[in-house]
Amino acid sequence: MLERIATVALIHQAINNGACLSRACEEAELSLRTYRRWYRAGLVGMDQRPLASRPVPANKISEQETQVILAVSNEPQYASLPPSQLVPTLLDEGIYLASEASFYRILKAHNQLHHRGRSKAPTKTGKPTSHTASGPNQLWSWDITYLASRVKGQFYYLYLFEDIYSRKIVGYEVHDRECGELAAELVQRCMLREQSFNKPLVLHSDNGAPMKALTMKAKLEELGVLSSYSRPRVSNDNPYSEALFRTLKYRPEWPSSGFAGLTEARDWVENFVVWYNEKHKHSKINFVTPAQRHAGQDRGILLNRKEVITAAKKAKPYRWSGDIRNCEPVGSVTLNPDDIQSESDQAA
Numbered sequence: 001m002l003e004r005i006a007t008v009a010l011i012h013q014a015i016n017n018g019a020c021l022s023r024a025c026e027e028a029e030l031s032l033r034t035y036r037r038w039y040r041a042g043l044v045g046m047d048q049r050p051l052a053s054r055p056v057p058a059n060k061i062s063e064q065e066t067q068v069i070l071a072v073s074n075e076p077q078y079a080s081l082p083p084s085q086l087v088p089t090l091l092d093e094g095i096y097l098a099s100e101a102s103f104y105r106i107l108k109a110h111n112q113l114h115h116r117g118r119s120k121a122p123t124k125t126g127k128p129t130s131h132t133a134s135g136p137n138q139l140w141s142w143d144i145t146y147l148a149s150r151v152k153g154q155f156y157y158l159y160l161f162e163d164i165y166s167r168k169i170v171g172y173e174v175h176d177r178e179c180g181e182l183a184a185e186l187v188q189r190c191m192l193r194e195q196s197f198n199k200p201l202v203l204h205s206d207n208g209a210p211m212k213a214l215t216m217k218a219k220l221e222e223l224g225v226l227s228s229y230s231r232p233r234v235s236n237d238n239p240y241s242e243a244l245f246r247t248l249k250y251r252p253e254w255p256s257s258g259f260a261g262l263t264e265a266r267d268w269v270e271n272f273v274v275w276y277n278e279k280h281k282h283s284k285i286n287f288v289t290p291a292q293r294h295a296g297q298d299r300g301i302l303l304n305r306k307e308v309i310t311a312a313k314k315a316k317p318y319r320w321s322g323d324i325r326n327c328e329p330v331g332s333v334t335l336n337p338d339d340i341q342s343e344s345d346q347a348a
Contacts, residue, residue, distance in 0.1 A: 005044050011035065061102060069097050069106050080118070083107070127336065128230055128237055131204070133165035134332040136294045137196040140164065141204045141335070142187070142211075143241035144178055145248075147265050150258040156265045158248075159183055161190050164204075164240050165333050166294035167282050169273050170194055174266045180213020187216075191223060204228040204335055206238050228335070237336055247280075248272055285330050293330075302327045 007028055014024035025035050038044055061069075072078060078086050083103035090097065098106075107113040115121035133139035141164050147156040157178050161171040171190030175182055191197055203225050205211040211229070220227055230237030248254070251272060259265040281287040288298040306327035313320050 001044075001046055004038055004047070008035070008039050008044050061098060061106070065097070066106055069103060070110060070112070072097065073103065073107060073112065128228060130334055130336050131202045131228060132332050132334045133163075136163055136166050136168070136296075137170075137194050137199065137201060138165060139202045139204070139333070139335060140170065140190075141238060141240040142183075143205060143238060143245070144183075144208065144210060145245045147174065147269075148258040149265075150260055156259060156262055158265075158269055159186055160241065160244065161187065162240055162244055163290075163294060164335055166290050167240070167244075167285055168277055168290035168294040169244070172269060172273055174262065174269050176262055178208075178210050180210045180216040183210050183213070184216045184219035187225070188219060188223065191225075198224065200226075202226045202228050202335075204230070204238060205241075206230045230336075240335070244276075247276070286326065286328070299329045302329055 007030060011021070011024045011028055011030070014027065015021060019027075021035070022032055025032050072090070073083075073086065078089070081089065083100045087098075087100045087103060097103075104113060131139050140161055142159070142161040145158050145160070147158055148154075149156060157175050159171075159173045159175065159182065160169060162168070163170050171186055171193070173182070173186050187203070191201070201224075203220060205228070207229055210216060217227065248269075253268070253271075255268065259268065277291045278289055281289055282293075285293045285298065286302060288301055292298050292301060306324070309324045309327065313324055
């Protein structure tokens with residue numbers, strides 16, 4: 001009603017300022033006929049539609065039928081069934097009370113449309129908490145990937161811990177099984193090697209069985225490490241480990257026919273880790289190696305590159321049509337930021 005009065009007042013104001021009625025109604029996105037129905041005898045009338053008397057639909061379910069539907073829905077043999085199961089069950093018994101939609105509508109109207117049965121009601125999983133690392137050994141990511149053997153159906157398992165800030169592999173082992181105890185022992189050795197005890201550390205992973213094993217959880221609690229988990233079946237929530245595994249399995253030396261044995265798999269992974277940490281110039285940390293960024297050497301290396309390029313541009317400026325190559329150190333790194341696209345860009 002207030003909106004109707006305000007609209008009519010604006011139309012009258014426009015008319016008083018010289019506008020014609022039809023143009024004023026057009027600007028108000030109101031038809032001339034509707035205006036005349038609203039405004040009669042100098043008064044703005046109320047909307048009469050809510051007050052109209054409407055006939056009861058001939059196919060409306062009666063109150064007696066409603067009570068029968070409620071009673072049947074709450075019988076012990078049907079109480080755990082949703083209407084999508086209940087209606088066909090009744091049809092098999094030669095009984096038709098109403099459609100599934102009517103069952104749903106009646107149960108909802110009587111506050112009985114809840115999860116039925118003993119199984120846990122489905123819940124919507126929220127986005128994981130964002131974590132930001134401004135230096136090494138603040139935020140790690142870990143996962144386990146399969147390493148195929150030459151025996152069909154047999155695999156080895158690579159446990160790999162990565163520092164998200166520097167992309168450095170801070171710990172790895174290859175075993176013949178997935179096990180929370182092995183992961184718990186490895187994370188303790190990683191922290192000992194990195195001297196990160198008694199320091200705030202977040203360890204992110206997916207929802208695999210070893211990641212949520214009681215032994216692993218107890219070890220992280222003992223070490224004072226905060227656990228972070230991704231949503232089920234959402235690889236974007238753990239992009240750093242996924243990107244690292246892709247780099248590993250797309251190396252030219254990757255044995256496409258599988259590993260001959262556990263020793264061979266361990267030797268190959270060891271050589272990969274040395275190459276990745278010490279020689280691989282990572283594109284997302286401005287083409288320094290993970291070991292250099294982890295040790296804080298990236299700033300000096302990039303500054304030296306900038307000086308070399310600046311000197312070259314000064315000597316031959318005609319070779320540059322714009323700014324020189326970006327030689328600024330990469331700043332803080334965020335896990336699961338609000339912007340999904342930036343998350344994918346950071347991890348690749």
